Each structure stands twice: as C-alpha cells, then as structure tokens.
Amino acid sequence: MPVLLNRLVDEAASRDPGAPAIRCDGDTLTYEQLARRANGLARVLLETGLSRGDRVAVWLGKGLDVPVSFYGALAAGATLVPIDPKSPVDQAVRIMRATGATHLISEPDRRAAVSRALADCPDVAQVIGLAGDEATPVPCVTWETVLEQASDRPPDVQVLDLDPAYILHTSGSTGLPKLILHTHYGAMSFVDWAASTYALRSDDRLTNHSSHHTCFATFDYYAAARAGATTVILTPAVLMMPGSLSAVLEREQVSVWYSVPAALVQLSLRGDLEARNLRALRWVLFAGETFPGKHLRRIRQQLPGARLSHVYGSTEVNVCTYFHLPETGDPVGPLPIGKACATTRTLVADAALHPVPDGEVGELFVRGSTVMAGYWGDPERNREVLVRRPAGGGLDEVYFRTGDRARVLADGNLAFVARADRQVKVRGHRVELEEVEAALLSLAAVEEAAVFTVPDGEGSSALRAAVVVGGDAPPAVRDMLADLRRSLPPYALPSDIAAVNALPRTPTGKVDVRALAGQLIEGKTRDGD
Amino acid sequence: MATDAHPTPETSEIEGRIVEFLHRELLEPGVTIGRDADLLSGEVIDSIGILRLATFVGEEFRIVIQPADFVVENFRSVAVIAGYVVRALAAHGPGDTRP
Numbered sequence: 001m002p003v004l005l006n007r008l009v010d011e012a013a014s015r016d017p018g019a020p021a022i023r024c025d026g027d028t029l030t031y032e033q034l035a036r037r038a039n040g041l042a043r044v045l046l047e048t049g050l051s052r053g054d055r056v057a058v059w060l061g062k063g064l065d066v067p068v069s070f071y072g073a074l075a076a077g078a079t080l081v082p083i084d085p086k087s088p089v090d091q092a093v094r095i096m097r098a099t100g101a102t103h104l105i106s107e108p109d110r111r112a113a114v115s116r117a118l119a120d121c122p123d124v125a126q127v128i129g130l131a132g133d134e135a136t137p138v139p140c141v142t143w144e145t146v147l148e149q150a151s152d153r154p155p156d157v158q159v160l161d162l163d164p165a166y167i168l169h170t171s172g173s174t175g176l177p178k179l180i181l182h183t184h185y186g187a188m189s190f191v192d193w194a195a196s197t198y199a200l201r202s203d204d205r206l207t208n209h210s211s212h213h214t215c216f217a218t219f220d221y222y223a224a225a226r227a228g229a230t231t232v233i234l235t236p237a238v239l240m241m242p243g244s245l246s247a248v249l250e251r252e253q254v255s256v257w258y259s260v261p262a263a264l265v266q267l268s269l270r271g272d273l274e275a276r277n278l279r280a281l282r283w284v285l286f287a288g289e290t291f292p293g294k295h296l297r298r299i300r301q302q303l304p305g306a307r308l309s310h311v312y313g314s315t316e317v318n319v320c321t322y323f324h325l326p327e328t329g330d331p332v333g334p335l336p337i338g339k340a341c342a343t344t345r346t347l348v349a350d351a352a353l354h355p356v357p358d359g360e361v362g363e364l365f366v367r368g369s370t371v372m373a374g375y376w377g378d379p380e381r382n383r384e385v386l387v388r389r390p391a392g393g394g395l396d397e398v399y400f401r402t403g404d405r406a407r408v409l410a411d412g413n414l415a416f417v418a419r420a421d422r423q424v425k426v427r428g429h430r431v432e433l434e435e436v437e438a439a440l441l442s443l444a445a446v447e448e449a450a451v452f453t454v455p456d457g458e459g460s461s462a463l464r465a466a467v468v469v470g471g472d473a474p475p476a477v478r479d480m481l482a483d484l485r486r487s488l489p490p491y492a493l494p495s496d497i498a499a500v501n502a503l504p505r506t507p508t509g510k511v512d513v514r515a516l517a518g519q520l521i522e523g524k525t526r527d528g529d
Numbered sequence: 530m531a532t533d534a535h536p537t538p539e540t541s542e543i544e545g546r547i548v549e550f551l552h553r554e555l556l557e558p559g560v561t562i563g564r565d566a567d568l569l570s571g572e573v574i575d576s577i578g579i580l581r582l583a584t585f586v587g588e589e590f591r592i593v594i595q596p597a598d599f600v601v602e603n604f605r606s607v608a609v610i611a612g613y614v615v616r617a618l619a620a621h622g623p624g625d626t627r628p
Contacts, residue, residue: 240604241599490575
C-alpha cells in the first residue's frame with residue numbers, strides 16, 4: 001500500500017498534472033489544480049490550529065469544493081467528517097458535537113445554517129469557506145484566502161495506514177446517526193480492490209451520483225483518483241431530470257457508473273436512453289437494494305455495451321461481496337450478492353458464530369480489511385457488531401455482524417434473504433423504521449405510530465405510516481408531514497400517513513405490521529366502522 | 530372529445546395553476562414560491578416531488594411529457610414549465626396523446 005488517501009491526488013498530479021480530475025456543470029479541476037488547492041486548504045487547517053486526527057466537518061452542497069475539502073482535510077492529517085448536504089441544522093449539530101469537530105468547511109450559501117449550528121457546537125474553533133459576520137461566533141477564512149495558499153507542496157504530516165481517515169454517517173433520522181470510522185488502510189483496501197476489479201484507467205470517467213457523505217463516494221472519488229481518472233459530479237438539478245442526466249452521461253462520455261438501482265430505474269424509464277450515445281459506458285455498478293428483474297432486463301437492452309455488477313456491503317464494510325452479471329442471458333430469480341471480494345472472508349452462521357450448512361439461512365458475518373474500525377463513540381454497539389471468534393493460539397478473529405440474513409447457493413454465490421432487523425432502504429438511503437416511528441410519536445397529537453414499507457413500483461420502497469391521534473382537533477396529514485420535515489431527512493418521510501382508530505397487535509402486544517399493511521393497502525382502516 | 534371544453538389557457542393562468550398545486554401538495558405551509566424560483570436546487574422539492582409535479586402538469590394541461598422533454602431546460606422554474614406547456618399545446622393541441 002504505497003500511497004494513502006492523503007497523497008492520492010498529489011500522486012496522480014505528479015503522473016499527469018493536466019489530466020481532468022473533477023468535472024461539474026462544465027467546470028474542470030485538473031489533478032494539478034486539485035492538488036494545489038487541497039494543499040492550500042491543508043495549510044490553512046494546520047495554521048488555524050488543526051492537529052493530526054482532529055475532526056474536520058465538511059458541510060457543502062455538491063460542487064468542486066467537495067473534493068478540495070476532502071483531500072485538503074486528509075492532506076492535513078485530519079479525520080474527515082462529511083455531512084449530508086440535506087441534513088437539517090439539528091442533525092449537522094449532532095454529528096459535529098458527537099465527533100468533536102474542531103473545524104467546519106462550508107460555503108456562503110449556508111451562512112445562516114452555519115451560524116445557527118455554531119451556537120450549539122462549542123468545539124468548532126474555525127470555519128473555512130465563508131466570511132465571518134456578527135452572527136458567526138468563531139474565526140472564519142474564505143475560499144478566496146484558501147486559494148491564495150494553493151501550493152505544489154503537501155504539508156509534512158506523518159499519516160499511518162492505521163490512522164483514522166473519515167467518519168461517515170447513516171441516516172439516523174432522530175437522535176444520533178451511526179458514525180462509522182474507517183482507517184486509511186480500510187479505505188485504500190477498498191480503493192485498490194475496486195480499481196483492480198473494474199480495471200479503472202486514467203481515461204475513465206466516473207460519476208458522483210450519490211451524496212458525498214455515503215460510502216458510494218469512496219468509489220466515486222478515491223478509486224477514481226487512484227487510477228488518475230475523472231469524476232463527473234452530478235448536481236441535484238441533473239439528478240431530478242432523467243433526460244438531462246442521460247445527456248450529461250453522453251456529453252461527458254461517462255464510462256463507469258455506480259448508484260442505487262432506483263437511480264438506474266429512473267434513467268431507464270424516463271431518461272430517453274434510446275436517443276443517447278452511451279457507448280463509452282463499460283461498467284454499471286449498483287448496490288443498496290435489490291434490482292427488480294423487469295427493470296434489469298430493460299436496462300441491459302438499453303445499455304448493450306455495459307457490463308453490470310451487483311455489489312453488496314453496508315457503510316460499515318464498504319463493499320464485501322460482488323456479482324458480475326453474465327455478459328449474455330438474464331439471471332433467473334433474484335440476483336445473488338455474489339462472492340467475497342479479495343479483501344474479505346464471509347461466514348454464514350448462527351448467533352454463536354457457528355457456520356450453518358451450505359444452503360441454509362444464517363446471519364452473514366464478514367471479516368476483512370475494508371471493515372470499519374468501529375462506530376465513533378459507541379463502545380456498546382461496537383461490542384454488538386464487531387464480534388470475536390477464536391482463531392487459535394489464544395487469539396481471536398474479528399467479524400462484523402451485518403444484520404443481514406443470507407445463504408450460500410449451490411454455485412457458491414451468496415444470496416441475500418432479508419434484513420435481520422427493521423432497517424430498510426428507501427431509494428438507497430438507510431432508514432430505521434423505529435426512528436421514523438419515534439419522530440411521529442414526538443408529535444403532540446400522535447399517540448401510537450407504526451411505519452412499514454411498500455414497493456414503490458420502481459424497484460425501491462416507500463414508507464407508509466399509520467397513527468392513532470388523540471385530542472379534539474386531530475392534525476391534518478399535511479401538518480404532521482410538515483412537522484416531521486423538521487426532524488427527518490426527505491427520504492425518511494412517509495409518503496402517506498393514515499389516521500386509524502387503533503393499530504392491530506400480535507398476541508404479545510407488538511404492532512402487527514403485516515396486518516396493518518394489509519388493512520391500509522386494501523383500504524380497510526377502522527375509520528367509519 | 531372534450532377538447533372544446535378545454536381551450537388553451539393563458540401563460541399566466543398556467544403559472545397560477547402550477548403555483549397553486551405546489552402550495553397545495555408539495556411545499557411546507559408558509560413557504561411561498563415565485564415564478565422564477567429554482568425548483569431543481571434540491572432544497573425546494575425532492576425528486577419524488579418533481580415526478581408528482583410532472584404528473585400534475587401532464588394531467589392538468591392534457592399533454593404527454595415525452596422522455597426527451599424531461600430535462601432541466603423544461604422544469605427549472607414555474608415560468609419555464611409554463612413556457613414548455615405552451616409550446617407542447619401549440620405543437621399538439623390539448624388532449625392529444627401522440628408522441
């Protein structure tokens with residue numbers, strides 16, 4: 001492992017300084033420009049009191065400043081904390097407080113939100129990316145000042161492969177999201193595996209489709225830089241308009257794509273793919289949810305030149321298994337999640353970590369170099385999910401408990417069976433149903449709440465909620481949704497809330513979600529009984 | 530058959546109906562939106578909201594939105610959408626479902 005994340009762009013710039021590193025809305029940063037800006041930012045961070053390992057929060061919308069911030073923080077030896085750009089202020093505050101971030105990198109458009117957040121983040125001692133004013137209680141350095149510091153020379157900071165690199169976060173919609181710490185070693189293990197498995201080259205053009213706080217961005221940015229390739233950042237406007245998205249793919253000659261299936265389904269249904277020349281596209285990777293067969297078959301016809309690869313793994317392990325679809329013929333039944341990456345060993349086992357026979361369903365455990373170092377600040381949860389298994393000599397091996405149920409198929413591939421708990425995926429975002437229920441229950445009039453998923457017909461899931469409301473003037477659904485927006489990110493909002501007289505219960509008193517779903521989908525609420 | 534009952538509306542009326550839909554269905558109470566506000570910033574409505582808006586526009590003005598039309602240039606703002614509706618109606622007339 002000759003190079004770590006902190007030197008990726010310097011390395012690429014020394015090989016080919018004029019090669020395009022980042023493209024966004026027609027703008028370009030070459031590797032030389034990206035490296036110079038990142039080095040300048042690293043200097044500013046170090047000059048404003050940053051010490052190795054300090055957490056640097058990045059709260060930015062998509063744009064060229066994102067990779068500059070990532071590589072600048074890493075070059076300074078910091079632990080990077082990317083925050084979901086759509087986070088409400090409260091969630092950004094929770095993440096910065098929990099990680100003890102000392103520096104915040106943001107942008108002028110977020111001035112009001114940053115000012116409000118800083119009032120509750122006493123550890124943040126420096127803001128970079130916007131000018132200070134009376135409402136901003138800490139020193140600020142603008143992006144213009146950072147650019148004045150641009151430099152060919154990276155700061156002289158020793159970074160070990162075992163040092164923390166970044167902390168990603170899950171949706172964790174109420175309370176604190178899970179904070180997932182990866183080391184340089186873990187990140188580079190994935191990056192090298194991905195660059196090799198998909199034979200990434202300097203003339204490849206990847207996209208950044210997902211938000212940059214997710215593990216998808218690890219591939220989009222770091223694997224691209226490893227190969228000296230280009231990352232095309234896809235902005236929200238383009239992502240909302242499939243016809244524009246496919247036009248960007250054609251114009252930018254995108255060759256490698258990575259997203260949740262739902263994004264590909266949108267592109268396939270509404271992206272006017274027949275009118276585009278997408279012959280440059282050679283790999284399409286998808287992860288996060290199952291891909292409905294009918295959509296998969298259609299998109300293969302629309303993109304005949306592309307190989308498809310189903311990759312599997314949560315943010316805690318990045319990617320741990322993968323399945324390349326055969327070049328001809330459509331697989332029958334659900335797609336397998338494939339075989340373990342070269343970085344990984346998988347184990348389908350019972351709760352005591354004893355392997356179950358092949359073909360039987362067990363919980364999936366994974367061991368490997370891409371597994372997270374642990375959840376930040378949560379030793380109890382770490383003990384639950386990073387489990388030890390005797391390995392001889394009095395030593396243990398550590399396995400990550402995925403919480404997914406799986407089995408080994410006859411051909412050696414793994415098949416995903418179900419989530420062991422009620423964590424679901426909504427358009428690629430992890431949502432804990434219990435947390436949405438908690439948010440509903442925090443509304444004054446709501447007495448009971450239950451949330452479940454229904455297929456949205458396009459390969460993803462939608463959330464439906466049922467509530468029992470009290471009081472004389474029950475709130476309108478619209479008002480409840482408006483209240484929920486204050487505490488939940490958009491993807492965790494139920495698409496509908498039904499008011500019912502009571503929730504069906506199982507004999508043990510738990511909400512009978514299956515019965516509830518049946519009632520609501522068939523329109524048989526008890527209202528009007 | 531119902532074409533006569535749906536004369537081509539004026540641009541200002543189209544804008545008004547879209548704004549009314551946005552306020553009724555997609556925006557938080559108290560949020561107002563101007564005809565030129567950027568609907569695609571990701572901050573105003575999300576991608577599902579855009580799909581609902583497009584469905585509304587198709588049904589309300591009786592036009593078929595082709596995949597090729599599903600682009601930023603036609604949906605950036607209320608005024609831009611109204612311009613697109615006017616062009617689509619001029620090309621095919623209301624109620625026409627041909628491509």
